[in-house]
């Protein structure tokens with residue numbers, strides 16, 4: 001077995017540092033809410049729909065309470081009070097509060113116990129919706145088991161959801177196990193989730209609840225047709241992390257890109273906002289049985305993949321600790337990493353294999369997500385195809401769980417139908433040809449692979465110690481991850497954070513935390 | 515001027531003038547003898563003589579993937595091609611700093627950003643930040659440049675305002691996402707905005723990114739364009755030639 005030596009005492013020390021870092025974040029999270037979280041509550045309880053301008057009801061409602069400085073009570077409070085006062089449904093309550101001349105300023109009114117009781121039915125229905133989706137997934141997976149790992153993950157991104165559905169079926173035909181519809185360029189910065197099916201988008205297709213349904217149908221059809229479960233995934237980073245998680249849970253997404261820090265580092269979203277949002281989104285995902293994918297692979301596009309390899313591992317420990325605090329099981333935590341070392345470096349293949357093997361062993365119960373070379377791809381598609389072949393070889397040898405397949409056209413455009421086909425064909429070949437390679441070989445004692453693995457783990461440990469001392473807030477301000485610096489109150493979306501008031505009401509979160 | 519001799523070129527495969535090329539594409543029909551003939555004719559319609567369909571495979575239900583080789587009948591007359599090229603003679607780091615010091619007597623102020631909804635910072639950082647690109651240190655590392663890197667997702671209006679406030683000598687714009695030509699629209703919109711605000715004349719305006727070349731940049735109203743593989747020192751030399759005159 002091609003194992004690398006892993007010093008368990010160093011791993012435990014890393015987990016202790018990560019736990020302290022995560023506890024510090026959690027202290028903040030437990031005292032705050034955001035417009036995104038409250039919109040999620042409103043939607044889950046039944047405030048669905050949008051006005052004729054396309055503004056979702058949940059947004060109009062929550063923005064009104066945020067503007068009035070009352071969001072810290074939880075949007076459930078005015079909704080529940082309206083129910084006690086005779087609104088026929090949460091939706092009707094929400095419409096009154098959103099579009100009526102005045103909002104309920106939360107002065108003296110119905111007793112809290114009565115308000116809580118009025119929300120019980122809606123809360124139970126919300127939980128039943130995601131529990132139902134989970135049961136449905138489990139039944140389908142039992143009937144049509146997924147393929148062997150590494151699962152083959154591909155991206156579709158035409159901008160038009162109906163073309164995406166065609167491409168989903170095409171990808172499944174060629175062997176894909178997981179289809180991700182990548183989102184349109186600027187969606188992560190929108191502070192609302194668009195409604196309905198969409199056919200226009202740059203760089204990808206909008207994530208909407210209806211679009212999730214359309215791809216779900218295509219993936220289910222393909223599952224039946226090809227006799228294996230075809231997974232659907234999407235992306236939740238951005239200003240609507242919790243809402244997208246909610247929609248994904250209801251529509252039976254199987255995976256979700258959900259990283260505690262990606263939005264901060266790569267979309268310049270405020271860190272206070274992101275930390276609160278990631279927590280609530282992960283609570284939902286945990287209950288729904290969805291597997292998250294974290295985004296550490298991205299660090300290696302802005303920072304050097306050799307020098308900063310340890311930042312990936314350190315961040316994986318932090319993502320894991322935060323995920324545990326949101327109730328995710330190890331089997332739901334798909335930690336991300338990538339094959340991004342400059343191919344001009346001698347022995348780059350050995351460095352990649354050392355890191356991949358190390359991550360595999362440190363997180364041995366986790367569905368590790370292995371990302372392909374992207375940054376050092378060029379317009380020479382033939383050479384890119386060779387880079388992907390080596391990447392596939394590392395993936396199967398080190399038993400990665402989820403492998404996002406590289407595209408030879410990575411530096412050119414979003415993948416075409418043919419690009420994806422060739423990528424799947426090549427991966428199928430390498431996975432089969434080298435299926436048991438990892439079981440047959442051993443790394444030379446004290447050799448390059450072992451040394452590299454030891455070095456990366458040691459550096460990750462040192463970094464985690466430093467982050468704990470400084471706190472994560474300060475570490476991000478100093479550029480500890482991805483070589484990107486963000487300030488605590490800078491970035492987008494900070495205005496959407498509110499301190500929780502005493503008596504903050506959120507029956508959905510309470511149920512998820514129970 | 516001498517009339518230049520026409521110089522006709524064909525793709526070189528195995529022997530001069532054989533015009534050999536390969537194509538790969540997908541047709542929306544299942545594989546069959548008819549599909550193979552369709553691929554052959556499709557290649558022929560592109561000017562390929564004796565096209566040889568070397569691969570035909572179902573790549574999805576109702577779609578077939580083909581690889582075709584053939585001899586292209588077409589040729590290009592390279593003597594008639596004129597492309598604007600950046601021909602500034604490269605300067606060393608010392609020459610750059612020295613010329614700025616002696617000829618300008620102050621630092622050159624640079625303001626850079628990746629604009630619109632584009633979140634790709636690696637390219638503009640490679641040019642501006644100290645670390646640089648492929649072993650070539652970024653403009654921040656020169657004594658002669660004062661660098662303001664505004665990062666990504668910067669709106670054109672914000673960039674124009676900052677350039678004005680900072681007294682920029684040059685503005686460096688990066689565009690990486692190019693789907694449906696959004697980079698061209700964005701670039702042209704910036705030029706128009708700067709012109710409207712009366713800022714354009716006083717500025718050296720550079721455009722860069724993986725799909726940018728000098729010709730395109732000039733067409734859009736920039737002063738120069740820089741594509742893949744650009745090194746910070748290329749940009750430094752250009753700026754010095756533009757802003758510090760010739761001796």
Ligand code: B12
Nearest residue numbers: 203374410413633634635636637688692693722723724744
């Ligand atoms: C790294 C990367 C990312 C990182 C970016 C991290 C960061 N902070 O920059 C992350 C993961 C965040 C990312 C996100 C996305 N990406 Co991206 N990404 C890439 C990738 C892999 C590498 C780009 C890169 O860093 N190259 C290295 C630098 C050094 O090269 P460069 O940019 O060309 O810069 C050089 C020159 O062009 C020049 N230059 C560049 N700018 C300037 C400016 C001036 C003034 C000058 C003088 C020179 C200059 O100098 C540089 C040094 O030589 C490319 C694929 C590829 N291999 O090209 C895709 C790619 C660019 N991304 C793409 C897409 C679609 C996206 C997303 C929209 C996906 C999505 N739907 O979420 C999002 C973008 C979101 C947004 N709002 O923009 C597409 C673009 C397709 C297209 N042609 O339109 C690509 C081609 C991938 C693909 N095949 O789909 N991406």
